[in-house]
Amino acid sequence: MTRDEFQKIVDEVTGGEYYPPERKNKSRGIEGRKGYYGPKLKIKVEWMTGGAWGGNCWDDSDPYSYGPDPDPEPELEDLDTILEKIAPSMGFVQYKKLMQKVKYDTRIEHEYYGNHTSYASKEILVEDLWDFLKEREYV
Secondary structure, three states, X not given: OXXXXXXXXXXXXXOOEEEOOEOOEHHHOEXXXXXXXXXXXXXXXXXXXXXXXXXXXXXXXXXXXXXXXOOOOOOOHHHHHHHHHHOOOOXXXXXXXXXXXXXXXXXXXXXXXXXXXXXXXXXXXXXXXHHHHHHOOOO
């Protein structure tokens, strides 16, 4: 399998990636372009982990904390689907080694008056997935 064939499978499973339009900016030398769909560069999931709400502009209320959804951390379902198509014979130990390439991150979306929502995410770069599969001769 070639890298292009691999990318085609990734994009079929994930739907590709939308790249928004860029505006023309002469001072930065950007010519501008229309939005388009292109290759997916990473496989990612994000979930809410908590936050605070209830603050107001009169400052007569403290924000109330709320915890995470009772749902567990989501799986990288697109990754699993890609592996089913490309490397259905991959064993548990190899899968665990692949999952070591997954990176975790967090972010907070701040709102007005102390309100905020916290998120966590995990992702794997498509290039890292390709390298892993190629080294182990799945592709």
